[in-house]
Amino acid sequence: MSKSIEELQVxxxxxxxxxxxxxxxxxxxHPGGSLSAVEVVVELFFxxxxxxxxxxxxxxxxxxxxxxxxxxxVLYAAMAEAGYAxxxxxxxxxxxxxxxxxxxxxxxxxxxxxxxxxxSLGEGVSxxxxxxxxxRMDGRPSRIYVMIGDGESQEGQIWEAAMAGAYHKVDNxxxxxxxxxxQLDGFVKDIMEVAPLADKWRAxxxxxxxxxxxxxxxxRKAFEEAAGIKGKPTCIVAHTIKGKGVSFMENNPxxxxxxxxxxxxxxxxxxxx
Amino acid sequence: MPAKTKFxxxxxxxxxxxxxxxxVELGRxxxxxxxxxxxxxxxxxxxxxxxxxxxxFISCGIAESNMTAIxxxxxxxxxxxxxxxxxxxxxNKGFExxxxxxxxxxxxxxxxxxxxxxxxxxxxxxxMSVEETSLACSLPGFVVIAPADEASCKALVRAAAAYDxxxxxxxxxxxxxxxxxxGQKFEIxxxxxxxxxxxxxxxxNGLLVAQSILAAETLEGEGISARVLDMHTVKPLDRDAIxxxxxxxxxxxxxxxHLVDSGMGVRVAQAVAEIAxxxxxFVGIENTYAESGQPxxxxxxxxxxxxxxAAAARKVVTRKRR
Numbered sequence: 092m093s094k095s096i097e098e099l100q101v102x103x104x105x106x107x108x109x110x111x112x113x114x115x116x117x118x119x120x121h122p123g124g125s126l127s128a129v130e131v132v133v134e135l136f137f138x139x140x141x142x143x144x145x146x147x148x149x150x151x152x153x154x155x156x157x158x159x160x161x162x163x164x165v166l167y168a169a170m171a172e173a174g175y176a177x178x179x180x181x182x183x184x185x186x187x188x189x190x191x192x193x194x195x196x197x198x199x200x201x202x203x204x205x206x207x208x209x210x211s212l213g214e215g216v217s218x219x220x221x222x223x224x225x226x227r228m229d230g231r232p233s234r235i236y237v238m239i240g241d242g243e244s245q246e247g248q249i250w251e252a253a254m255a256g257a258y259h260k261v262d263n264x265x266x267x268x269x270x271x272x273x274q275l276d277g278f279v280k281d282i283m284e285v286a287p288l289a290d291k292w293r294a295x296x297x298x299x300x301x302x303x304x305x306x307x308x309x310x311r312k313a314f315e316e317a318a319g320i321k322g323k324p325t326c327i328v329a330h331t332i333k334g335k336g337v338s339f340m341e342n343n344p345x346x347x348x349x350x351x352x353x354x355x356x357x358x359x360x361x362x363x364x
Numbered sequence: 365m366p367a368k369t370k371f372x373x374x375x376x377x378x379x380x381x382x383x384x385x386x387x388v389e390l391g392r393x394x395x396x397x398x399x400x401x402x403x404x405x406x407x408x409x410x411x412x413x414x415x416x417x418x419x420x421f422i423s424c425g426i427a428e429s430n431m432t433a434i435x436x437x438x439x440x441x442x443x444x445x446x447x448x449x450x451x452x453x454x455x456n457k458g459f460e461x462x463x464x465x466x467x468x469x470x471x472x473x474x475x476x477x478x479x480x481x482x483x484x485x486x487x488x489x490x491x492m493s494v495e496e497t498s499l500a501c502s503l504p505g506f507v508v509i510a511p512a513d514e515a516s517c518k519a520l521v522r523a524a525a526a527y528d529x530x531x532x533x534x535x536x537x538x539x540x541x542x543x544x545x546x547g548q549k550f551e552i553x554x555x556x557x558x559x560x561x562x563x564x565x566x567x568x569n570g571l572l573v574a575q576s577i578l579a580a581e582t583l584e585g586e587g588i589s590a591r592v593l594d595m596h597t598v599k600p601l602d603r604d605a606i607x608x609x610x611x612x613x614x615x616x617x618x619x620x621x622h623l624v625d626s627g628m629g630v631r632v633a634q635a636v637a638e639i640a641x642x643x644x645x646f647v648g649i650e651n652t653y654a655e656s657g658q659p660x661x662x663x664x665x666x667x668x669x670x671x672x673x674a675a676a677a678r679k680v681v682t683r684k685r686r
Contacts, residue, residue: 150442198468198469199469200469200470206440207436207437207440207465207469208464208465208468208469209464210464211460211463211464213429214429214433214461214464214465217429217430217432217433217434217436217437217461217465218433218434218436218437218440218465219437220430220434220437221433221434221435221436221437221438221439221440221441221443221445222437222438222440222441223437224398224422224434224437224438225398225437225438225441225442225443226441228398228419228420228443229441229442247429248427248429248430248433248461251425251427251429251430252430252433252434254425254427255424255425255427255430255434258425259422
């Protein structure tokens with residue numbers, strides 16, 4: 092699925108609208124950290140990853156794990172756009188409702204095309220290592236992409252995985268940190284500082300790239316660089332803006348875990364024309 | 365069922381040793397078998413697998429949470445991972461990951477805990493796992509197995525590998541008395557009657573199976589006919605065998621090397637209450653942490669030997685006759 096940056100930007104805007112609409116309809120959820128991650132997720136699903144939404148269990152496919160599972164809306168919207176049979180676009184607004192496949196956090200029992208159930212923070216990088224090691228044992232070309240949050244980087248297991256990924260030279264794994272500076276209780280620096288993140292990943296032995304994670308061209312370039320790195324995994328520290336694309340949500344801690352009101356949805360959709 | 369011939373307490377290999385050997389055999393048969401260990405491979409005996417299949421052995425260092433989720437990732441990609449450490453660490457330290465990464469999606473991960481119970485001995489309570497059966501049983505979809513000896517452990521490790529879903533296997537450090545001399549079949553969820561009896565049923569697992577057989581012999585001399593069941597699968601329980609025990613013998617003792625108020629006993633009691641209520645007694649570790657010592661000394665001090673099982677059986681038979 093190769094697409095130009097311009098095409099991706101059109102998809103990105105559509106996905107931002109979906110995120111606003113679905114969290115608005117749900118009256119709960121995490122719009123801010125979904126909006127910050129859009130460019131990375133769109134580049135992966137519509138350009139970088141070798142996937143076949145019509146054949147989701149293709150064993151040689153690339154895989155994406157949303158370790159920051161509360162960002163589920165961006166993943167659901169991207170998978171719906173990509174055309175997976177178990178992520179129907181016309182059901183996105185059932186997010187978080189009883190019986191919906193669009194569970195509050197990604198759940199493989201409801202959407203088998205998901206690569207992992209997530210939601211409890213800190214676990215996705217380890218899952219990615221397991222998948223990457225399995226691909227290596229089987230001689231498969233699969234590459235595993237896992238997105239974590241900056242607040243999530245406070246979890247100790249992230250660093251256990253960082254150590255293990257470098258030690259085992261799992262070079263088919265790419266970790267992306269959605270570094271939007273905000274977590275539930277406020278700004279990351281006021282809750283538990285995680286900086287300097289890039290230095291930490293480098294010190295743990297990962298090839299580390301720092302980019303503007305809302306710049307589609309920079310995101311693509313980072314994944315191209317990661318594809319050429321042998322002998323070590325790659326971490327992309329993606330500096331992003333929480334709530335990106337909606338003026339009153341940008342850099343606003345309130346929209347980490349609070350859905351927009353119907354009026355806010357209307358305003359946001361006007362901005363995302 | 366076997367007639368009561370004199371049970372000879374003969375020590376065989378530890379169940380952890382049986383696990384280590386069995387997983388190598390499985391590795392030879394199936395290239396998808398992968399083993400993860402957390403710096404205890406010389407104790408969990410996964411060192412045998414590491415030597416024969418270095419490319420399928422993943423050293424995770426002293427980081428059980430990461431190991432557990434790596435196991436989940438391997439399972440997502442179609443592997444059959446065995447993740448192993450002391451029971452106290454692989455279950456307790458990785459419990460969150462067992463819950464969210466393994467149990468919740470229902471992945472095909474085999475969790476093997478070694479050095480379970482007080483019989484780890486000199487290392488003391490920080491390494492002594494006395495809660496993990498309760499924790500493992502609390503996870504929806506998990507199968508939980510506590511084998512008694514080498515033969516049953518090997519067979520049940522094999523059954524666990526063939527079963528598609530999460531399994532916890534509880535093994536021990538010390539040499540385990542030989543219960544089975546070949547020919548016995550072991551299925552997940554099917555208890556084995558190791559001694560026939562009509563007055564009381566002793567339901568045991570792990571090291572308490574041998575102690576229960578010894579207790580049954582003592583009781584026989586007192587005119588009490590005790591049935592002994594090796595309930596190697598704690599979850600799912602063999603409800604048929606429990607129902608027969610309750611209705612045919614009318615009294616049950618449960619014996620295990622685990623905290624008595626959260627282990628197999630309470631699960632059996634729930635089944636008995638549902639199927640055919642009868643008097644019950646429980647042998648296990650009381651509401652406490654033990655201490656350092658030799659395994660035999662600890663089993664004796666903490667009430668986990670034939671003497672304690674027999675006392676519980678006498679008591680429950682008295683209650684039945686009341």
